Amino acid sequence: MRTTLRRSRSAVARAVELGAIEQYAKIGGRAAWSGAQLQQSPWWGRTLSASHVDELDSALKMAMRSGAIEWDGEIPMAVGRDVFPLREDGMGGLLRGLAEELEDGTGATMLQGIPVERYTISELSVLYLGICGYIGNNVLQSSAGLRSKSRGFGMPVGLVKAEMRGKTPKDGKQANNYFRLHTDRVSW
Numbered sequence: 459m460r461t462t463l464r465r466s467r468s469a470v471a472r473a474v475e476l477g478a479i480e481q482y483a484k485i486g487g488r489a490a491w492s493g494a495q496l497q498q499s500p501w502w503g504r505t506l507s508a509s510h511v512d513e514l515d516s517a518l519k520m521a522m523r524s525g526a527i528e529w530d531g532e533i534p535m536a537v538g539r540d541v542f543p544l545r546e547d548g549m550g551g552l553l554r555g556l557a558e559e560l561e562d563g564t565g566a567t568m569l570q571g572i573p574v575e576r577y578t579i580s581e582l583s584v585l586y587l588g589i590c591g592y593i594g595n596n597v598l599q600s601s602a603g604l605r606s607k608s609r610g611f612g613m614p615v616g617l618v619k620a621e622m623r624g625k626t627p628k629d630g631k632q633a634n635n636y637f638r639l640h641t642d643r644v645s646w
Contacts, residue, residue, distance in 0.1 A: 488562075488563045488564050489563070489564060489565055491566075496564060496566060499559075499566075499567075501555075501556060501563070501564070501567040501568070502564075502566065502568050503568055504567070504568065506549075506569060506570070506571035507571075509548065510548065510549045510552065510571075511571060511572065513544060513548050513549040514544075514549060514585060514588075514589070517542045517543055517544055517588055518542070518577075518581060518585050518588065520541065520542070521537060521542045521584050521588060522581065524541045526541045527541065527584065529580075530613070532579055532580040533583055533613055533615050534580070534615070535614060536587070536596065536614065537587035537588045537596075539588075539591050539592065541588075542584070542588030542591060544588075544592060549592075550592055553589060553592035553593055556569070556593060557592070560593065560594075572585070583614075583615045587614055587615065596614055598613065
């Protein structure tokens with residue numbers, strides 16, 4: 459009977475039983491949310507004010523003029539807070555709050571209202587990396603050390619383009635159709 463029970467358990471349950479992995483507790487608190495609850499969050503669909511956009515514009519202009527950014531073609535290799543200054547009582551503070559929500563809250567946020575149509579690809583890349591520098595640490599797009607400029611591997615910013623039609627293949631995400639639920643690797 460005991461053998462039958464063991465065989466019917468999942469591989470994860472057996473691994474927990476053998477001590478190979480720890481038992482995980484059910485997610486609770488703010489990290490356990492439904493779509494409807496997430497939509498009620500002040501961090502989901504948060505529209506930037508005109509003053510926030512102006513502050514981002516100022517930081518972008520300062521960064522572009524700084525001469526401190528190393529470029530690989532039209533992609534900046536790094537943009538630090540030192541060349542992309544944001545005020546703590548403005549956009550910098552908002553991004554600090556956003557980082558806290560990502561780390562200790564729901565784990566999901568969405569900002570809107572950046573007028574992307576007014577910027578070049580290079581400017582958008584600097585803007586993106588500048589904002590990300592206030593949220594966490596920028597990490598290259600390949601944990602394996604791969605480098606492919608056309609796909610963004612090994613670069614701080616990858617330009618995603620639809621390269622096929624139909625369902626996204628399991629090993630690639632460059633399609634203009636249904637996007638399978640997935641998780642990206644992270645380093646702690």
